[in-house]
Amino acid sequence: MTQPVIEESGEKESGPGGKYVYCIIRLDRSREFGEIGIGGGARVFTVHHKDLAAVVSDTPIVIYDPTRENVLAHEFVNETVMREFTLIPMSFGTVFRSEKDVSALLSSTYQAFTEVLDKMQDKIEFGLKILWDRDKVVASLEEQNDEIRRLKDEITRNAASSTYFARMQLGRLVEAAMEEASNRYVADVHEALKECSVASRSNKVIGDRMILNAAFLVDRKDEKSFDDKVKETSRKYEDLLTFKYTGPWPPYNFVNIKLKLEKAT
């Protein structure tokens, strides 16, 4: 591990203990965001260094489980802040021991935060997951692919005598065609959304029905056209694919600051 840069803040620190940090924004005067914090409606306020502010709430020094309730509280604060500010989201569960440690975070990473805030100015994120219905896709492939149809007919016609080999060949053909179709759908969606987004990132798919799990960074001014494009594309594929479209989010997937955080014991 790297050497600590900030020394142990010691026991002199007064004040109400830990601070849960939601995000970083550019703001040089203090601001309240209401009693919407994690752990049952804690007061959400700001801690400052120069023109940067961390949006925080008081917390006991605990480890927060990523339950839906806790994660939604974290996200709700960020959504509220996002209505007025460009923000850098902190990862879920980031707790500092004192206000002083939060200021130290802002001052020691001032430069990096400032650059990222400039880069993310007026950008928002949308999530897009695409799931397919395997049976429907297989059916549509059978319609389009002569070889699959021919082989299938043959197997059905000679049910008794059809070989294990023919069945295996059919299975392989269908698998390959499915993979090809999945790539084609995904490429088509990316192509459609490219023009109205700044960047995209593909995450690992979840479960066996998902073929795309992506995040798109979009300029606020392009929100409407991005939205229209997603809807248009989802209509195009409505018989085969299910689109799960969420947002706007803070740019969770596009902020590349990796804070080296260490345990404050």
Added chain:
Amino acid sequence: MGLLTNILLAPFLGPINGTKWTLDKVERAVREELTDDTAVKNDFMELQMKLELGEIDDDEYLRQEAIIMQRLRDVREWREKFGMASAGGPVRVAGVDEDESADERDES
């Protein structure tokens, strides 16, 4: 044939040839199993997806979420026992790494 013989005779040969090796390997495997949260996180994401798709209702979600949270806590506890880093708890900033690969457009 040789492999089969070995397996068949394992109760006799096993303790002589393999015990030490097996224990080391088992211990390492157990340790990896106890301290790896990849499987729990995957299960958690699948659970959230099921809720989102309406495959399970809120009650079922909460019931399963509780089990997954316990598994996450168990992993955290084991990691601490083995002196490994674990997420959560109070932190202090020790530096910053900004990924400078500016172009984030992935072309997949």
